[in-house]
Amino acid sequence: MFRRAAAGIAVLAVAAGALLWLASAPDRLSPAEAAALEGGDAARGEQVFYAGGCSSCHARPGAEGAAVLELAGGLELRTPFGTFVAPNISPHPEDGIGGWSAADFGNAMLKGVSPGGRHYYPAFPYTSYARMTPQDVADLFAFLKTLPPVEGETAGHRLPFPYSVRRGIGLWKLVNLDPSPVVPVAEGESEAVARGRYLVEGPGHCGECHTPRDFTGGIDRSQWLAGAEAPVGDGVVPNITSGEGGIGSWSEQDIAYLLESGFTPEFDTVGGDMAAVQRNIARLPAEDRAAIAAYLKAVPPKPNGYEARQ
Amino acid sequence: MRIALSLVTAAALAAGAAIAVAQDNPIEARQALMKANGQALGQLGKIAKGENPYDAAVVTEALEKLAADAKMLDADKLFPPGSDTGAKNAASPKIWEDMDGFKAEIEELRTVTAAALAAAPAVGAQVGKIGQACTSCHETYRLKTD
Numbered sequence: 297m298f299r300r301a302a303a304g305i306a307v308l309a310v311a312a313g314a315l316l317w318l319a320s321a322p323d324r325l326s327p328a329e330a331a332a333l334e335g336g337d338a339a340r341g342e343q344v345f346y347a348g349g350c351s352s353c354h355a356r357p358g359a360e361g362a363a364v365l366e367l368a369g370g371l372e373l374r375t376p377f378g379t380f381v382a383p384n385i386s387p388h389p390e391d392g393i394g395g396w397s398a399a400d401f402g403n404a405m406l407k408g409v410s411p412g413g414r415h416y417y418p419a420f421p422y423t424s425y426a427r428m429t430p431q432d433v434a435d436l437f438a439f440l441k442t443l444p445p446v447e448g449e450t451a452g453h454r455l456p457f458p459y460s461v462r463r464g465i466g467l468w469k470l471v472n473l474d475p476s477p478v479v480p481v482a483e484g485e486s487e488a489v490a491r492g493r494y495l496v497e498g499p500g501h502c503g504e505c506h507t508p509r510d511f512t513g514g515i516d517r518s519q520w521l522a523g524a525e526a527p528v529g530d531g532v533v534p535n536i537t538s539g540e541g542g543i544g545s546w547s548e549q550d551i552a553y554l555l556e557s558g559f560t561p562e563f564d565t566v567g568g569d570m571a572a573v574q575r576n577i578a579r580l581p582a583e584d585r586a587a588i589a590a591y592l593k594a595v596p597p598k599p600n601g602y603e604a605r606q
Numbered sequence: 607m608r609i610a611l612s613l614v615t616a617a618a619l620a621a622g623a624a625i626a627v628a629q630d631n632p633i634e635a636r637q638a639l640m641k642a643n644g645q646a647l648g649q650l651g652k653i654a655k656g657e658n659p660y661d662a663a664v665v666t667e668a669l670e671k672l673a674a675d676a677k678m679l680d681a682d683k684l685f686p687p688g689s690d691t692g693a694k695n696a697a698s699p700k701i702w703e704d705m706d707g708f709k710a711e712i713e714e715l716r717t718v719t720a721a722a723l724a725a726a727p728a729v730g731a732q733v734g735k736i737g738q739a740c741t742s743c744h745e746t747y748r749l750k751t752d
Contacts, residue, residue, distance in 0.1 A: 526750075530698070530699070530749050531696075531698075531749035531750045531751055532750050532751060532752070533750065534750060541752075553655065557734070557737060558737055558738075558740075558741045559647075559651055559737060562644055562648065563644045563645075563647045563648035563651050564644050565737055565740040565741045565744050566741060566744065567741065567744030567745055567748040567749075567750065568744070568745060568748065568749070568750060571741050571742075571744065571745035572745070574741075604752065605694070605751055605752065
């Protein structure tokens with residue numbers, strides 16, 4: 297009797313383990329989806345590159361000027377889960393992504409899966425990039441191919457157990473990888489709001505810093521863009537909704553002007569990581585900055601997503 | 607003569623008071639200075655944006671103010687060791703980890719504001735250059751805290 301129960305428990309445990317293993321398996325693009333990523337346009341991809349701010353993490357730390365196009369990696373992101381090191385994504389054949397196919401790149405950006413079939417940690421914000429159009433992903437890949445190849449593999453991430461178990465990210469993705477729009481599409485909304493949603497929720501990945509995270513480390517959609525403790529380093533990232541503590545008093549022109557010039561309506565300036573973001577967004581067409589402003593005005597107002605300092 | 611003398615005395619007293627405040631409460635003193643910078647820059651920026659009409663006198667006065675404030679921005683007095691705490695303190699610990707880098711940013715602000723004053727009452731490009739100097743420092747040495 298006892299032996300039979302023990303055997304039953306063992307079978308259940310193996311079955312549960314097998315289920316977890318299956319549930320955590322990397323999900324990849326279908327062949328048709330992958331085929332759609334061929335033949336990108338590098339000139340268009342440059343705009344996607346600035347919308348996404350790839351260089352903020354993948355350039356060498358402190359790089360300025362033309363050096364921001366050398367995507368050698370090496371930036372360390374010290375988070376509550378451990379230290380992540382941004383990899384080399386220059387087109388170097390061994391140390392970067394020079395040997396990748398368009399499908400490999402698409403699986404990384406849209407599924408968070410490496411060419412070798414392993415999960416990427418979501419410090420690489422594929423949770424946002426998963427909302428990107430196949431065209432933008434293809435164009436971005438074509439642009440990255442035009443950048444200078446840089447030698448040198450970066451050091452690995454330094455993570456404690458259990459975060460060191462990559463397979464576990466598969467379960468995390470089941471909960472947190474959801475490419476549906478955060479702010480629901482409203483009937484009769486303007487093209488500007490739709491474009492702004494795409495830029496903010498997709499390539500711009502604004503929510504990754506401006507939104508608080510829940511206990512799993514996933515974005516708390518109920519406090520979308522309400523501001524948060526800085527995910528890396530000290531301080532806070534501001535509330536950019538129209539709720540209390542946010543930017544409700546700013547006009548759409550004020551928001552667009554900040555993205556263009558770096559100046560707030562009080563003529564303070566952006567700072568911290570937003571300085572590089574603003575320099576990138578300033579390179580987009582003015583209509584894109586206006587679209588971001590229109591979208592932010594359509595985001596549900598929330599009070600600050602972080603606690604006031606004492 | 608007597609009036610001129612008393613003006614000098616008053617100015618000296620005011621400067622002395624400012625230094626006393628800085629020694630007494632460097633956090634308040636530097637925050638007041640930054641606020642004044644923002645106001646002066648705002649007068650230029652609103653003209654550059656086209657919100658306010660161009661006024662040469664306003665431009666020159668604001669540029670004089672910015673150049674003078676940049677000179678008053680003394681890292682040793684306004685950012686002494688130990689002044690990195692407090693509720694609304696936006697100074698990043700990186701200031702004290704890399705005081706030389708921080709001082710280089712202040713020096714850049716002095717250079718840029720002096721050049722802008724020399725070009726007065728031109729305004730357009732100057733606002734952008736001063737803004738870059740502000741952002742360059744804020745990027746590394748300022749924390750957002752509220």
